[in-house]
Amino acid sequence: MHIMAEIAIIFGICLLSEGIAALLPFVFPASVISMLILAALLLTGVVKTKHIQLLSGFFIANMGMFFIPSLVGTLEYAETLRAQFIPFLVITLLTTPVVYLVTAWTVQLLTRLLSRKGGSRHD
Amino acid sequence: MIDAMLSSPFFGLTLTAACWCFALRLQKRTGLLVCNPVLVAALLVIGVLTVFHIPLESYNAGGSMIKLMLGPATAVLALNIYQQRQILKSHFLPVLAGCLMGSITSIAVVLAFCWFFATEDVFTASMLPKSITTAIAVGISESGGGIQGITAASVVITGVEGAILSPLFARLFRVTDPVAEGVAIGACSHAIGTSKALEIGVLQGAMSSVSLCVCGILTSILVLFL
Numbered sequence: 001m002h003i004m005a006e007i008a009i010i011f012g013i014c015l016l017s018e019g020i021a022a023l024l025p026f027v028f029p030a031s032v033i034s035m036l037i038l039a040a041l042l043l044t045g046v047v048k049t050k051h052i053q054l055l056s057g058f059f060i061a062n063m064g065m066f067f068i069p070s071l072v073g074t075l076e077y078a079e080t081l082r083a084q085f086i087p088f089l090v091i092t093l094l095t096t097p098v099v100y101l102v103t104a105w106t107v108q109l110l111t112r113l114l115s116r117k118g119g120s121r122h123d
Numbered sequence: 124m125i126d127a128m129l130s131s132p133f134f135g136l137t138l139t140a141a142c143w144c145f146a147l148r149l150q151k152r153t154g155l156l157v158c159n160p161v162l163v164a165a166l167l168v169i170g171v172l173t174v175f176h177i178p179l180e181s182y183n184a185g186g187s188m189i190k191l192m193l194g195p196a197t198a199v200l201a202l203n204i205y206q207q208r209q210i211l212k213s214h215f216l217p218v219l220a221g222c223l224m225g226s227i228t229s230i231a232v233v234l235a236f237c238w239f240f241a242t243e244d245v246f247t248a249s250m251l252p253k254s255i256t257t258a259i260a261v262g263i264s265e266s267g268g269g270i271q272g273i274t275a276a277s278v279v280i281t282g283v284e285g286a287i288l289s290p291l292f293a294r295l296f297r298v299t300d301p302v303a304e305g306v307a308i309g310a311c312s313h314a315i316g317t318s319k320a321l322e323i324g325v326l327q328g329a330m331s332s333v334s335l336c337v338c339g340i341l342t343s344i345l346v347l348f349l
Contacts, residue, residue, distance in 0.1 A: 029262025031197035038201035056199035064161040069186035071165035074272030087240040103225030104307035
């Protein structure tokens with residue numbers, strides 16, 4: 001598909017999501033709404049993979065680049081970060097193994113439980 | 124002339140693209156996960172701005188355009204869900220439960236630490252989405268009144284940590300099920316961890332990329348209840 005058509009589809013979904021986010025009675029990130037809309041459109045077959053192939057390939061391959069401005073923006077808050085440096089590091093580093101442990105064992109136990117119960121796959 | 128160039132959006136665009144490409148190449152050359160391209164590129168940009176005394180506003184003229192593209196970059200993550208729909212379907216309940224427990228755990232542990240350190244609300248709001256992918260995390264942080272930069276820094280460091288340590292976590296916590304391993308990597312260290320999960324195995328990689336999307340969605344819903 002023409003790259004400009006792909007841009008129109010994906011940017012259009014983002015635009016629609018910002019409209020929906022403004023309508024919602026609570027604050028919800030428009031980016032998540034656009035992901036849900038695109039997932040729904042793909043699953044219902046309205047949008048096909050080939051309709052968004054070029055642009056999504058570009059975004060996924062260079063995803064990291066789009067975070068750089070946010071990280072550079074930390075400069076403005078260097079004082080806040082310096083003042084909270086210990087909590088920042090402790091929270092960042094120690095939460096990760098706990099999340100890993102809880103998630104892995106939830107999946108592992110539930111999978112065992114389900115396979116023992118039915119012997120077949122539960123959808 | 125220099126002033127005209129610095130006030131042009133092309134300055135931020137060029138600097139970001141150049142640092143990103145350099146950082147990508149550095150990672151490829153060294154093969155070190157610590158040389159995470161996002162981290163390296165951001166430090167390079169910060170270095171250039173600091174050394175040449177360039178104000179952040181000059182960078183942001185172009186930087187804000189790149190930041191705008193976080194929206195579409197998040198939207199296309201839907202492809203992860205779509206491409207892995209069969210595998211997601213056959214493990215639906217365990218994956219959903221795992222992601223839900225992981226997301227709740229992440230929020231609860233962050234809140235507990237913030238309470239312990241008696242941090243300010245702005246800081247707490249910035250740290251809450253630290254386990255999910257940057258694109259969604261900065262959105263949640265902004266919605267909750269947090270500082271995007273602090274969120275992004277925590278998210279990227281979390282991802283690098285998860286990518287390096289997840290094989291150790293699997294041994295330490297006796298995780299043998301590849302589905303569980305993949306979901307856990309995606310839940311605790313999002314897209315950066317997923318790159319490692321893909322190296323561990325195809326199934327782990329697939330589950331991890333689904334999990335990072337599901338956890339992102341669940342976390343943005345869960346924080347609404349705080």
